[in-house]
Amino acid sequence: MAILKEKVIDIHHWTDKTFSFKTTRNLSFRFKNGEFAMIGLEIDDKPLLRAYSVVSPNHEDHLEFLSIKVPNGPLTSKLQHIDINNEILINSKSTGTLVCDYLLPGRNLYLFSTGTGLAPFMSIVRDPETYEKFENVILTHTVRTIKELAYKDLLQNLNHDDTYSYVTKGKFEYFNTVTREKWERTGRITEWIKNKNLWDAVKKEKFDPELDRVMICGSEEMTYELKKIFESFGSKEGSTKVQGGFVIEKAFAEK
Ligand SMILES: Cc1cc2nc3c(=O)[nH]c(=O)nc-3n(C[C@H](O)[C@H](O)[C@H](O)COP(=O)(O)OP(=O)(O)OC[C@H]3O[C@@H](n4cnc5c(N)ncnc54)[C@H](O)[C@@H]3O)c2cc1C
Structure with a gap:
């Protein structure tokens, strides 16, 4: 395990609450798509x-991250001001439960995210192996305002993208919802599952716990509610040790 020093090569501010950035990548840094690593800045030595x-899939030669901007947050109050060529520290050990190998084989893979919980799924939906393991991949992203739909254009185009369409075409579905503004689809994802027939909206068969698999990444409340819903459908939680019907990771720790 080592702390690698990488350089910022690109920055994109989505809103006053979120931004993303790319860094160089030491190829000795290995990770499974869906995993997280400890990253940050050197502050006061x-x-x-x-x-x-990690947002970028593990076959790319750079690394990308999607970040919140927490006012007075020890790290992000500084990280949000990074510039090209600034140094980012990355702990070489990656880990996490949102990895396709921790799910039983299946038909449809549902990836449910809110806010920056989208990040791990950005690498999974661009991993050709995901489409070898599952017939269809459905990504949902719920945020408060339209501008917070990070990577919306990339995701809307993934079925037609020059690089990825040979694996994603006809297999990838992107479904976003917004909770605090008028939009084509409004409301929380739990409402869509319970009352609005999400399965019809994404043109898929009704959820079948024997066949369909789920990954969940969002706030504590969202992950708790979805866990209860999928358990009530008869799905069992998996882990790094035992494959299951669904796996969960909180997008951040509440304090
Ligand atoms: C497994 C895991 C993966 C994570 N992946 C990401 C990621 O990809 N992108 C990312 O921005 N953050 C992610 N986080 C959160 C991240 O580790 C930090 O908490 C965040 O960068 C803020 O750091 P800070 O030092 O500024 O504030 P902190 O002291 O860490 O957080 C202060 C408070 O801000 C709120 N908060 C923190 N992070 C978020 C968030 N992402 N969304 C909404 N509210 C938040 C919480 O209420 C928290 O108590 C992840 C956390 C965990 C546990």
Whole structure:
């Protein structure tokens, strides 16, 4: 295990609450798509690191992260001001439960996210192996405002993208919802599952716990509610040790 020093090569501010950035990648840094690593900045001569899911798939030669901007947050109050060529510290050990191998084989893979919980799924939906393991991949992303739909254009185009369409075409479905603005689809994802027939909306068969698999990444409340829903459908939670019907990771720790 080592702390690698990478350089910022690109920055994109989505809103006043979120931004994403790319860094160089030392190829000795290995990770499974869906995992997170501890990354951060050197502050007062000490590394200040936080858990971050890797947005970029593991076959790319750079790394990308999607970040919240927490006012007065020890790391992100500084990280949000990074510039090209600034140094980012990355702990070489990655880990996490949102990995396809921790799910039983299946038909449809549902990836449910809110806010920055989208990050781990950005690497999974661009991993050709995901489409070898599952017939269809359905990604949902729920945020408060339309502008917070990070990577919306990339995701809307993934079925037609020059690089990925040979694996994603006809297999990938992107479904976003917004909770605090008028939009084509509004409301929380739990409402869509319970009352609005999500399965019809994404043009898929009704959820079958024997065949369909789920990954969940979002706030504590969202992960708790979805866990209860999928358990009530008869799905069992998996882990790094035992494959299951669904796996969960909180997108951040509440304090
Ligand atoms: C497994 C795991 C993976 C994570 N992946 C990411 C990621 O990919 N991108 C990312 O931005 N953060 C991610 N986080 C959260 C991240 O580790 C930090 O908490 C975040 O960067 C803020 O750091 P901070 O030092 O500024 O504030 P902190 O002291 O860490 O957080 C202060 C408060 O801000 C709120 N908060 C923190 N992170 C978020 C968030 N992402 N969304 C909404 N509210 C938040 C919480 O209420 C928290 O108590 C992850 C956390 C975990 C446990």
